[in-house]
Amino acid sequence: MSPREKLGEFALNSVYQIDCLEAMKKIPNRSVDLIITDPPYGDNCNYGRWNKKIANNQHPLINCIALFEFQRILKNNAVVYNFTSWKHYPFLTEFVMRYTCFKIRHMVVCNKKGMKLGYGFRNKHELILVLEKGKGKYFLKNFANVIDFDTITHTKTSHPHKKPEKIIERLVNHSSKEDDIVLDPFLGGGTTAAVCKKLNRNFLGFEIDNHYFSQACKKIAEI
Ligand SMILES: C[S@@+](CC[C@H](N)C(=O)[O-])C[C@H]1O[C@@H](n2cnc3c(N)ncnc32)[C@H](O)[C@@H]1O
Numbered sequence: 001m002s003p004r005e006k007l008g009e010f011a012l013n014s015v016y017q018i019d020c021l022e023a024m025k026k027i028p029n030r031s032v033d034l035i036i037t038d039p040p041y042g043d044n045c046n047y048g049r050w051n052k053k054i055a056n057n058q059h060p061l062i063n064c065i066a067l068f069e070f071q072r073i074l075k076n077n078a079v080v081y082n083f084t085s086w087k088h089y090p091f092l093t094e095f096v097m098r099y100t101c102f103k104i105r106h107m108v109v110c111n112k113k114g115m116k117l118g119y120g121f122r123n124k125h126e127l128i129l130v131l132e133k134g135k136g137k138y139f140l141k142n143f144a145n146v147i148d149f150d151t152i153t154h155t156k157t158s159h160p161h162k163k164p165e166k167i168i169e170r171l172v173n174h175s176s177k178e179d180d181i182v183l184d185p186f187l188g189g190g191t192t193a194a195v196c197k198k199l200n201r202n203f204l205g206f207e208i209d210n211h212y213f214s215q216a217c218k219k220i221a222e223i
Pocket residue numbers: 018019020021037038039040041054055056159161162163185186187188189190191192206207208209212
């Protein structure tokens with residue numbers, strides 16, 4: 001097999017039902033071109049009108065622990081797009097500055113267009129922390145730190161933190177080229193992997209939850 005078909009012991013363009021904190025230990029140093037991920041926010045709550053749970057969401061340090069592996073496995077001069085929440089980000093940014101080699105480049109706010117405002121303080125934005133190892137690579141023009149996107153609808157079975165493909169597409173196009181390797185270690189319903197397949201990037205994804213792992217496999221197969 002050529003080196004492009006494997007990453008450590010993992011086949012590229014595959015997703016695994018596995019604990020990513022263990023799995024990432026098996027990925028070689030400086031081998032990943034881009035990380036796009038949406039870890040549990042550690043706020044120990046359930047989400048949406050169906051009160052859905054997310055594995056490890058009771059664990060406030062899970063994102064921080066993952067960052068140690070991100071900094072090891074990411075190539076130099078590359079970027080991590082780390083979704084987070086307004087409650088968690090002050091702690092996360094403090095942790096990044098004190099304990100990692102990453103430079104915080106920015107916080108991108110994704111504004112959900114067309115959202116119905118049924119009750120007080122509905123969450124109308126997503127936050128993405130942009131972290132650079134060395135000098136970040138950016139290919140798109142006109143990329144501001146507030147981006148608009150259409151709200152997506154959730155069903156009883158969909159992932160409560162499913163991200164819009166349009167946002168992930170922009171991130172993939174902004175910081176990677178065709179054939180680059182993109183990792184999403186907290187894959188959820190498979191958005192990052194599916195977008196990468198569509199855009200001819202090599203992807204690798206990890207997801208611990210059986211239900212969301214199955215959704216991810218289905219989504220990728222449909223591309
Ligand atoms: C916020 S969600 C990601 C949603 C994703 N952005 C999407 O579009 O569907 C975080 C995911 O991480 C998974 N997870 C939690 N702990 C994990 C771990 N240790 N290893 C792998 N996945 C984990 C959860 O099951 C959950 O699906």
